[in-house]
Amino acid sequence: MAFLELHDIHKSYFLGKEEFPVLNGIDLDFELGEFVSILGESGGGKSTLMNIIGGLDRNFDGEVDVNGQPLDHKKEKQLDDYRRGTIGYIYQSYNLITHLNIVDNVLVSLNMTDLSKSARKQRAIELLQKVGLGDQLKKHPNQLSGGQKQRVAIARALASDPEIVIADEPTGALDSKNTAEVLELLEGIAADGKLVITVTHSQNVANHGTRIVQLTDGKIGEDTRLKEAYPTNDHQPEFKPKILSAGASYRNAFQHLSYNFWRNSLIMLGTAIGLFAVLLFSGVGNGVNAFIQDQINSMINPNSITVLKNPTGKNLSTTELQQSLSQYSSNPSKLLLSDHQINTLKKVKNVDKVEAGYQFSAFTVSYNGKNNSGQSLQTWTKAYASDTIKTGHAPKNNEIVIDKSQAIALSSQKKYKSLLGKTVKLSFAWVDKNNNPVQVTGNLKIVGFANGGQAGAITATNYSTMRNLLNNANGATQANFASVNVKNADKVKSVSKDIRNTKENNKYVFGAITVGDILDTVNQYVSIASIVLASIAGISLIVSALMIIVSMYMSVSERTKEIGILRALGERKKDIRRLFTAESILIGLFSAVLALVLAYAGSLALNHVLYGIVKFNMVQITWGNVVFTFVMAIVISFLAALLPARRASRLNPIDALSAD
Template identity: 40%
Template sequence: MKLLELKNVNKYYNLAGTQRYHALTNVNVSFEKGELVSIIGESGSGKSTLMNLIGGLDSDFSGELLVEGKNIGTFSEKELDRYRKNKIGFVFQSFNLIPHLSVLDNVTIAMTLSNVSKDKRVKRAEEILKDVGLEKHIHKKPNQLSGGQKQRVAIARALINDPEIIVADEPTGALDSQTTSQVLDIITDIARSGKLVIMVTHSEKVASYSSRVIEISDGQIVADKKGIDIDDLNVAEVSADTAEKDKQNLSFFSSIKLAFLNMKEKKTRNILVSLGSSIGIMSVILMLSIGNGVKGYFNNTMKNYVNPLVVEVNMPQDKSKSPLPADDPRSNMFSMMGSQTPFEEKDIEKLKGIKNVKSVEEGFNLISLGTNSVTYNDKKTAVMAVATISSNITSSNIKKGSLPKKDEIVLNEALAKKLGDDIVGKKITLNISIDEHSYKNDFTVSGIYSPGATTPMSDMDMTYVNYNDLKELLKNENYELKPTTMYLITDNKNYTEGIKSEIEKLGYGGSSQEIMTKMFTQMIDMITYVLAGISGISLLVSAIMILVVLYISVVERTKEIGVLKAIGARRKDIKRIFVSEAFLIGLFSGVIALGISSIIMMAANTVSNKAFGINVVNITPAYALFGVGASIIISMIAGIMPASKAAKLDPVESLRRE
């Protein structure tokens, strides 16, 4: 059985309109192993077209092209890829070496596409490079080699997968006479080893080395002459390694390595692209981290605002009073304004029965807008909230003066500033409205309350009185005061969360501080996400930039893509290489963004700690992973279109690109 046989092969090219050019006409020819064949003819005679058909670069023809009895004209795209990878070795006139790869990597690229282990492919490449006299140049780049050396690298690349057919397009066209002889001697030795070598050439010297010369004119074979005898043939069988690699393809890690080598060639450009892309990711990370830092600060200060041994309990709020939706935490604040549902004796007994509750205190909170006030020296000032003193407030919270005794009142700092710095010890009149009835009484200011840090409630004008004083005041006006707030006291702060959980199960509400904290936390989250979203617009710009850069890369490397396809790279392999480049750009962008964000965080926190004693930026591991992950995903999405374009390039057209 012939190794290669063409039967009635015809090839047409579509021209403008409906015209067709008949490039090959009824070609009938066969080849055996060990032949060294030269195909000669004028330019445009069909030599290169015939070479492309034999090499599996073009499968659009009629007739039969049989390789070991199998018609490659009926092969699927995957079968053609395997055919080029394992059966064919290409040697090009212009060498077509990949400039950013070393000699070793240029030779092993075909085995890399077959996912052969590094040790095996390096060993094989070193053996072949030694055979062609380049063992001392394996780490050089192509631009460091002479023309003859480059062609020997191309020959070594063609032999690396131990193909049965070598197709050489003008293999000596770019060489001087001395180097031509050296290359032809190597090619002759290849034929002696039992491989079929087919050379397309104009050179009579090249043809004189051949065992057979086929002349083609106007797409037809016009002569088939016997040349010199090539003796000492040793026809080789396909090795076990070759058979095994037929089932393997480019691995993910190999594609990453190739992508990294490609990116090193345009190092400055890729660094700038990664840096530009990192700006958007950095902005998003910082916006989220600032929101997280502020939110953490509020939560910590609110925890410091209360006694850890005291749990505040409120009756469930009637959210029908609120103009906001029931699931909006701010509706709690509206429902707390004015009169509230008081605790009955049965409620108090339930709370007393909660495990680890040592004692309970009754309390009263009244929040209003403009109905409550204090008067001092004929100066009337609105009070946002009136509350009773509890174990939640200790003497450490009193900035000036002391906790109130009978008929005494405490003002918070915001209200005290409005009434005057010397307000402690002075008498003021408290005016409150409960159930649409107004009550007033004179109290002596015993102290000024401070939570110890800025909190969401710090700017509210608030007063604190003893529960019994308020109860007695209202009793004198024939109004029975019932507690709207209960304070559960435990003897170990570790019990606090369990008590809160039990309170929730019983259907009661938490403290006003917790409600405030939840409200402000939600507001901070909303602002943070809006700012992060605005910052995220730059991510779209980054994606477009990456897409453009990768499109440029496809155009720049069109010939390289043609070479990869000629040595058996699948569409999937080409696509994987370019997507891997997008992955690396995204990874580098994310890492750069995270690094710059961390530096900014340290600088900002140093300043904020000195000025306010807080960390204003808090980058969590989740934000760091989100930033890097988002960068990678956006880059890979942007890389899909250029990668698809690269994968769809026609190998013949790609190899013609200068």
């Protein structure tokens, strides 16, 4: 029984509506162990017939049977499996992959077998030694002669141990010496019990086979047997074909990327610059947020809640409360807290201590003929962090703590500490019980210096002192804020919510501001600024994506023949798509690595410069930023490769193989 049978094969090409028949009813049988030469002139349909036998051409009429089973050319998966496990190709133009050395060229076929990695490499080397190239293993195709290239092609054709080897004009580009050597190798393949089909227009080549089939004008002319087929055996393959793994696709992609490293490095650099900018701006945002949090926490007790009068009676957020308070700046009497309201705060669950207090937005401190104005005067409470006072102690009756910057303004940079224990005059404007303005003054002893730094100057007295000053000036003595200290930091948010929800006469009474509220507001603005900057940097990523798209289209164009080779060897459309997306993803990954190096170098340089100014690392790149950058790089590069990869996978293998 014949191993390969062709029944009534018809094939035509069309130019517009005009039909050009190429094969006109071909009927042929082939046995294992045969070395069959298809002989005919150019244009006679030899290559078309080989493409049908090899499972590359799907558009024809007729039937192909392999080992008694029909081969359905309408089913692409079946054809892929057929080419992968049954067919080996040898081409006149060798069709080797230029960026791979000769061992890797053979491994392209072996990667679609179930052999282990070491076994695949060992078989590739053994096959190359068998065809006389054992001393050329590290060379690339462009370093070989024509005869050597054809030997590599033969080794690759034999790699998957196929039962049919198709040789399309295998000696057409060789001299007589190399022609004789290649024909001897082909005879050896047939002698091993395989079916060798050679397409040739040379009678001399055809005479080396066991049979000559004359093809003329798309029909079988003569079918001449020169000698009996070589005997076959019950050879069982040591391995089986399988679909290409993702790892093999990535290795091939990496090899091509490395081969064209300098061209691809420009694309990676462009992509890395965009990723670097996004990463650096994210780090700056983190640093600014951390700096603000550090500054606020260094002065304010995180367990503290600042409670203010809610003048609207509505449940307000922190931002809404601050906006409403600004509308009552000319009528501060509306913002005073009664003793009853202070006592109400003490009854809120999880509250440790409630301190009534005063805060004023403008004041003047005078000493020895020098005046210094400030923007924030208030009473000392537990809201201040324990280390707010850098020199001295917290104020008691008739005492005051002033900011270091104020002390310097009233004396000098070197002598400001000499003010400790000195008496200064404090003055500020307030209102009486009828909301009429009064001037409040008093002489107080300096007992400490605070350092508000970037957050602003701190000036404070105790509650008793401030109340006496207001009373002496006939000013309103009701507190205009209360400091609520919470027992546990974890309860600050819940206590703050309970305070905001407190009602009198069906109206909300209090507004509450926590350190978290302040940080949330500031961080929101910083985040917006960081996002805007990162978005601007993101424009360069769009440009990078376009660069990758252009690069991938160029790669598809340059590698058209390689695509045809891979498809002929049995790779699926999916494998071709993955090959190009893998290369693009590798570009994205290497770009992300380069961006990370640039970002860390940039952060070190900026932190070195800025630390001398603010004593803080203003660029803080987190692992979250790094992970986001790598994910973004992969997503961008993957999306950029989709269209070029799709185009590559849809190329007709026959057209791809004939590309220049």
